[in-house]
Amino acid sequence: MPQLNGGGGDDLGANDEMISFKDEGEQEEKISENLSAERDLADVKSSLVNESETNQNSSSDSEAERRPPPRSETFRDKTRESLEEAAKRQDGGLFKSPPYPGYPFIMIPDLTSPYLPNGSLSPTARTYLQMKWPLLDVNHGSLQSRQALKDARSPSPAHIVGPFCLEFPGQSDLSLHQFQLSNKVPVVQHPHHVHPLTPLITYSNEHFTPGNPPPHLQGDVDPKTGIPRPPQHPDISPYYPLSPGSVGQLPHPLGWLVPQQGQPVYPITTGGFRHPYPTALTVNASMQSFLSSRFPHHMVPPHHSLHQTGIPHPAIVTPNVKQESSHSDIGLNSSKHQDSKKEDEKKKQPHIKKPLNAFMLYMKEMRAKVVAECTLKESAAINQILGRRWHALTREEQAKYYELARKERQLHMQLYPGWSARDNYAGNQQGKKKKRKRDKQPGEGNEHREYFPNPCLSLPPITDLSAPKKCRARFGLDQQNNWCGPCRCKYPKEVSCLVRA
DNA sequence: GGGCCTTTGAAGTGC
DNA sequence: GCACTTCAAAGGCCC
Structure with missing residues (x-):
């Protein structure tokens, strides 16, 4: 990873496993130790972001909050100071947003079991949560919420991570902010609709606007179309922005653990689940045991990794559409009939996608924001912006995404023990064309970074003609x-x- | 319809 | 161990 901190970035990237969130104090010590280096890094990073972007971002409080603390008297830093002040003024001092608003989710050191056998949060998890979320009422959210969970009419998602409730003073109607491990699921939920102690975790900030009422309180309106949504089935959470026709739009991998409330959660490709899932898709014993012990039987996904509703893990993309063509090919080409059963079964195997890495998670979360800010639609350009912003993130902010990515990989490994990234290589997939190798030339790649200080609008003309880049897309x-x-x-x-x- | 573009990171491959 | 390649997401563009 081309981090600019002289090795620090690589630590985050390749060695993200080393990041320990068990002792945040220790981490903070490390952070303070690396403060000077961090500042240099931030300086270098910030150089990638031009002033105009900063100015433009002044409209974005969250963006301003995320910036590292000012350290010099540069124009940019002054701008950031004013932005931060503005942000503070906006929240009125009552609500202190998370250090990184774009990351309002809770990371549990031990995903598998934050609880003690008696149902309370483990000290580790409790300490962790308390440190991570000072306003988090961990005790309140432990036994009581578990008890409440039993009473809840409809189980809610993210049981996997345990019940957590955040109370934000001064926001009576938003007293319970629930988080969900889905970046497309509204975070702020009304206690009347879902059990107040229902745990929801998310890593999206799109719906986490402490100062604003939740979307559903403003009327159940589709944010995209502006058209009021039809009332959903009472058994289905009204907080899933899903219409029956938009089944399967919640992509977070952990969401498969949401068997009831978010039924239409994952992509169901045409053709449904005609094909049996490979053994690689089975939930392994430990996972199954964990689920069985933690959740009612009906909530535990069956061994074939599809929970009762038949919603697969989002990483699974059933190759039905492609299979159709494959099958037709088979019909046309009798030679393919002679293929071994093994190969046939291979074809039938659903496509298990790679777990998202930290940057991908960041992109997913921030894409909409960038699109809104920059009025761009082309992903290539957006990704460039996101790439720069990614570098502009502080080490700590990035670490959160690395940690989440690590959790994703862990879960992915548990869900698909036999899966390997190799399986998705084009060479191993029949009928799938191998991507054309990009003939990257030396020096090609980030050349334009220096020439496009403003990642959003009014991009300056290229000044270096030696930079061979694909400008068409941009x-x-x-x-x-x-x-x-x-x-x-x-x-x-x-x-x-x-x-x- | 499918590949390209663009980004970073993880993982696989080849030497 | 290093360098290189592929694939994850996204959506407009182009052939």
Whole structure:
């Protein structure tokens, strides 16, 4: 990972397993030890983000809050100071948002069991949660919530992580903020709708706006269409932004542990589940045992990794559509009939996607925000912005995503013990074309980073013609004047490139 | 319809 | 062990 801190970034990336959240004090000590280096890193990082972006982001409180503390008298830092002040003013001092608003989820050191046999939170988990969330009423959320959980008419998601309730003073109607391990699930939930002690964890900040009432309190309106949503089935959580037609739009892998409330959670491809799932998809013994011991039987997903509703883990993409073509191919080509059963079964295996890495999780979370801020739609450009913002994150902020990614990988490993990233390689997948190898040239890759200090709007023209980049994706054909020379030359229509080249 | 683009990180591959 | 490759997500664009 091309971190700019001279090795620190690699620590986060490759050695994220080393990150320990069991003792935050210790971590903070390390942080303070590395403060100077951190500042340098932040300085270098911030150099990647230009002032105009900072200015633009002044409209975004969360973005401002996420910035590392100011350390110099630069214009940018002054801007950040004012942004932070503005942010403080906005919350009125009553609500102190999480250190990283984009990460309002709770990370449990031991995912498998934050509880003691008696049902209370383990000291470790309690301490951890208390440290992580000073306002978190851990005790309140332990036994009581578990008891309440039994009384809840409809089980709620994220039981896996245990019941946690956050109480935010001064927000009576939002007294219970529940978090869910899904980045598309509203976080703020009304206690009248879901049991107040129902645990929900999320790593999305899109719905976590402490100062605003939850969307459903403003009327159940589809944020995209603006059209009021039809009332959902009482057994289905109204907080899942799902209409019956949008089944399967909640992608978080842990969400499969949500057997009832969020029934239509994961992508159900056309064709349903015609094919049996491979053994690799079975929940291993420990996981099954854990689930069985933690949750009522009906909530524990069956061994084939589909819970009762038949909703698979989001990492599973049943290759039904592709299989159809494969099958037709088989029908057309009798030679394929001679393939061994093994290969046939291989084809039938659903596509288990790789667990998302830290940056992917960050992208998923922040994409919408960037799209809204920058009014961009093209993912290539958005990803560039997100890449820069990722680098602008503090080490601590990044660490949160690394930790989440680690949890994802852990869960993925437990869900699919036999799975390997190799399985998804094009060479191992029949009928899937191997991606064309990108002929990356030396020096190609981040060249434009220096030339596009503003990741959102009014991107300056390329000044370095030696940077061979794909500008088409960024600017489009109608803005070829912003293309770099080499990119222009790839499109001979643009005569000027010949001159410039 | 499918590949490309773009980003970072994890994991696999080859030497 | 290192360098390189592939794949995760996303959606517009292009052939």
